[in-house]
Amino acid sequence: MTAFRRPRGAVPRLPALTLLVMLGPVAAGLFGTLAPALGVMPAIGRVEPTLAPFGDLASWPGFGAAMRLSLVTGLAATAASLAVVVMVAACWQGTRAFRAMERLLSPLLSVPHAAAAFGIAFLIAPSGWIARLVSPWATGWERPPDILIVQDPNGLALIAGLVAKEVPFLMLMTIAALGQVEARRSMAVARGLGYARHTAWLKTVFPRVYAQIRLPVYVVLAYSMSVVDVAVILGPNTPPTLSVQIVRWMGDPDLAMRLRAAAGAVVQLGLVAAALAAWRGAEALVAMWGRHWIRKGGRGGGEGLLRAAALAAGGVSAAAVILGLAGLAAWSVAGFWAFPDALPDGFTLRNWMRHGPGLGAPATETAIIAAAATAIALVLTIGCLEAEHRFGLRLSSRGLWLLYLPLLIPQVAFLPGLQILMLSFGVTSGTMAVILGHVVFVLPYVFLSLGDPFRAWDTRYATVAHALGAGPDRVLWTLRLPMLLAPVLTAAAVGIAVSVGQYLPTLLIGGGRVQTLTTEAVALAAGGDRRAIGIYGLAQTAAALLPFAVALAVPRLVWRNKAALAHG
Amino acid sequence: MADARRDETGLVLDRLRIAIGGTELVAVDATVRPGEVLTVMGPSGSGKSTLLSVVTGTVDPAFTVAGGVRVNGRELTGLPPEARRVGLLFQDELLFPHMSVGSNLAFGLNRGVRGRAARRARVEEALAEVGLEGFADRDPATLSGGQKARVALMRVLLSEPDALLLDEPFSRLDPDRRDRVRRLVFDRARAHGLPVLLVTHDAADARAAGERIIRLESS
Numbered sequence: 001m002t003a004f005r006r007p008r009g010a011v012p013r014l015p016a017l018t019l020l021v022m023l024g025p026v027a028a029g030l031f032g033t034l035a036p037a038l039g040v041m042p043a044i045g046r047v048e049p050t051l052a053p054f055g056d057l058a059s060w061p062g063f064g065a066a067m068r069l070s071l072v073t074g075l076a077a078t079a080a081s082l083a084v085v086v087m088v089a090a091c092w093q094g095t096r097a098f099r100a101m102e103r104l105l106s107p108l109l110s111v112p113h114a115a116a117a118f119g120i121a122f123l124i125a126p127s128g129w130i131a132r133l134v135s136p137w138a139t140g141w142e143r144p145p146d147i148l149i150v151q152d153p154n155g156l157a158l159i160a161g162l163v164a165k166e167v168p169f170l171m172l173m174t175i176a177a178l179g180q181v182e183a184r185r186s187m188a189v190a191r192g193l194g195y196a197r198h199t200a201w202l203k204t205v206f207p208r209v210y211a212q213i214r215l216p217v218y219v220v221l222a223y224s225m226s227v228v229d230v231a232v233i234l235g236p237n238t239p240p241t242l243s244v245q246i247v248r249w250m251g252d253p254d255l256a257m258r259l260r261a262a263a264g265a266v267v268q269l270g271l272v273a274a275a276l277a278a279w280r281g282a283e284a285l286v287a288m289w290g291r292h293w294i295r296k297g298g299r300g301g302g303e304g305l306l307r308a309a310a311l312a313a314g315g316v317s318a319a320a321v322i323l324g325l326a327g328l329a330a331w332s333v334a335g336f337w338a339f340p341d342a343l344p345d346g347f348t349l350r351n352w353m354r355h356g357p358g359l360g361a362p363a364t365e366t367a368i369i370a371a372a373a374t375a376i377a378l379v380l381t382i383g384c385l386e387a388e389h390r391f392g393l394r395l396s397s398r399g400l401w402l403l404y405l406p407l408l409i410p411q412v413a414f415l416p417g418l419q420i421l422m423l424s425f426g427v428t429s430g431t432m433a434v435i436l437g438h439v440v441f442v443l444p445y446v447f448l449s450l451g452d453p454f455r456a457w458d459t460r461y462a463t464v465a466h467a468l469g470a471g472p473d474r475v476l477w478t479l480r481l482p483m484l485l486a487p488v489l490t491a492a493a494v495g496i497a498v499s500v501g502q503y504l505p506t507l508l509i510g511g512g513r514v515q516t517l518t519t520e521a522v523a524l525a526a527g528g529d530r531r532a533i534g535i536y537g538l539a540q541t542a543a544a545l546l547p548f549a550v551a552l553a554v555p556r557l558v559w560r561n562k563a564a565l566a567h568g
Numbered sequence: 569m570a571d572a573r574r575d576e577t578g579l580v581l582d583r584l585r586i587a588i589g590g591t592e593l594v595a596v597d598a599t600v601r602p603g604e605v606l607t608v609m610g611p612s613g614s615g616k617s618t619l620l621s622v623v624t625g626t627v628d629p630a631f632t633v634a635g636g637v638r639v640n641g642r643e644l645t646g647l648p649p650e651a652r653r654v655g656l657l658f659q660d661e662l663l664f665p666h667m668s669v670g671s672n673l674a675f676g677l678n679r680g681v682r683g684r685a686a687r688r689a690r691v692e693e694a695l696a697e698v699g700l701e702g703f704a705d706r707d708p709a710t711l712s713g714g715q716k717a718r719v720a721l722m723r724v725l726l727s728e729p730d731a732l733l734l735d736e737p738f739s740r741l742d743p744d745r746r747d748r749v750r751r752l753v754f755d756r757a758r759a760h761g762l763p764v765l766l767v768t769h770d771a772a773d774a775r776a777a778g779e780r781i782i783r784l785e786s787s
Contacts (some may be wrong), residue, residue, distance in 0.1 A: 004629055005648060392629070460662055463626050466649035467656035468676040468727040478675070482666045500577035563709035 004392040014383030032417025036262035053263035062239025074225025077162035087310035090201035112501035119235040119324020135340035158235040177212035199300025226410030231502035271412035329533035373438035374495035429511035437509040453487035489551035497544040579763035584635040600763035610784030625649035655729030661720040663708035670704030676723035
């Protein structure tokens with residue numbers, strides 16, 4: 001129960017500022033993409049609107065295949081990730097194994113996409129760990145077989161890499177949703193009526209959970225269809241996915257290729273929109289079938305086999321990331337390492353001594369960008385939540401869509417436009433511009449991470465403090481934020497991890513001149529120096545993971561004498 | 569009229585009417601003199617807590633409020649909660665968990681008490697007043713229910729309010745503690761000359777408060 005204050009000061013303006021900071025670049029970028037796609041780019045003297053860039057794009061021989069790849073890998077990765085998550089949750093929710101998996105999620109989630117993709121490449125490549133472990137005794141391979149596993153033309157490796165990274169994300173969202181739908185009681189009722197565990201879950205819990213995770217699923221679909229860094233590392237080359245090709249055109253010294261890139265970006269946007277619409281249609285069909293299935297009243301059986309399969313699927317997906325990181329670590333300290341030896345002849349620090357000094361500059365740049373973007377996102381997020389608390393300026397359900405918008409519109413659809421706009425206005429790309437670019441993607445995650453704990457804070461503390469004479473600012477700074485130290489730091493860690501993992505915004509807004517651990521790591525993909533890749537992949541992972549360790553440790557340290565908070 | 573109010577003491581609920589969606593929930597017209605206790609009883613949903621939130625200034629905007637609330641002649645309507653000088657005790661003590669017992673009291677202690685040593689001394693004195701000498705550095709989470717209730721009471725009194733509101737403040741305590749804490753609260757309030765508005769559904773609370781009782785019907 002709250003009385004809202006009369007809006008005064010800076011806080012009431014923060015929600016509008018937040019929307020501007022988050023959606024302004026998206027809108028500007030979309031405009032900046034649309035204009036050159038229609039042939040208008042004053043920077044190179046084109047002012048006459050024309051559809052020629054689209055004709056040019058269509059005449060590129062790889063066009064059909066690139067579109068098909070984006071569509072198929074995106075849909076397959078999303079469907080597979082969702083299937084793994086649903087199977088695991090349906091068969092294992094409420095068990096000890098499930099809780100053990102929960103603890104793995106946050107670290108898995110924060111591993112940057114590029115590092116995970118490299119790790120998986122190291123596992124499944126013809127000369128990777130899996131081939132080494134079964135050679136030569138099972139395969140007869142004395143040297144790496146000449147087959148295309150990584151970067152296969154069908155994008156299977158790309159799908160695998162995406163699934164391994166999206167399963168933890170969807171699982172975390174699912175667990176958050178489970179808390180809101182009273183899953184336990186529904187399960188107890190359904191199982192009392194004789195339903196098998198997974199049937200009970202699918203029929204009583206899943207429909208409500210899906211309603212909660214629908215937007216995250218859409219984010220996964222939009223992301224998987226248009227991702228660039230993972231596709232550069234694991235995806236096919238000739239042709240690559242449409243988004244990778246767009247980025248190649250954006251990097252072409254011939255500025256006229258920007259027109260084709262912009263046309264491609266518009267097509268990519270349309271493709272994602274069409275896929276989202278198709279997914280929505282499929283939801284309706286599945287729901288119709290599901291209602292029929294529920295009415296039939298089947299109790300389900302064969303639980304054992306399904307549970308084993310679910311555990312295996314979840315386990316493989318987690319193991320792919322973890323073992324991949326182990327592979328990066330092994331290569332980073334490997335001496336001579338012949339095929340098919342499972343381990344190198346010796347371990348050495350020589351690689352680190354050679355590449356270590358070069359890490360310094362990109363690591364510093366990464367830290368500066370991540371810290372600044374996260375600080376801006378945190379201030380805006382806390383400002384919005386506080387405005388909601390004080391003045392009732394609450395995000396409606398439409399507001400939630402706005403929060404997800406920068407995540408639903410493919411990066412490759414508006415970042416090229418932003419770069420072209422900056423080019424047109426002579427804005428120098430640099431660290432500052434990249435920071436603002438990162439805020440667009442960091443903000444939604446920080447908001448989603450902090451929103452629930454901030455709103456769950458018992459506002460009677462504020463009422464009591466007001467009755468003692470404390471004003472709203474004093475309540476915020478001396479009560480609410482200190483008591484919410486753990487979730488605030490967690491949100492900061494999430495923000496830093498998101499920023500560290502950004503590839504495309506850094507590349508395009510930075511105009512190729514801002515070098516972070518991620519851009520440097522992805523740039524190594526073409527060269528194939530595994531020792532360097534191992535080092536950069538690990539450094540990138542450490543940059544994303546360390547803040548989580550800090551976020552766990554600091555509240556325990558600060559509140560070590562306060563029993564009610566030390567373990568929150 | 570204004571002159572009359574200048575000499576007015578106590579808490580005045582002046583033809584206070586609270587409604588939601590056109591339905592009247594509460595209608596009170598009462599004066600609580602300093603040291604007096606007015607008990608408001610009623611089942612949950614009868615608007616007891618809403619009445620309190622009108623006085624503290626935290627009422628949900630969905631309610632429409634007519635009439636006025638005055639303390640010692642000072643009109644409260646329109647003032648933000650922190651400017652009302654109306655102390656509040658909930659059924660939960662709501663001690664701030666990240667502060668020591670002493671800091672909780674210092675948070676409440678009126679800003680008029682200046683100087684580190686003076687404030688510290690005032691806090692110690694308040695603790696001694698309720699038999700909690702030496703508790704200043706304790707973590708509130710380590711206190712018993714009765715001890716927490718006493719700290720919460722002293723935190724309110726140190727802020728030197730003009731009136732005291734009690735929202736079922738004893739319902740979480742076990743019966744014999746409840747009795748002692750209740751007596752302590754009423755004694756302290758009387759000693760400070762505070763008008764007290766007590767909201768409860770416990771008949772024993774009402775009896776202990778003696779004096780006047782208003783009953784709200786469930787709506």
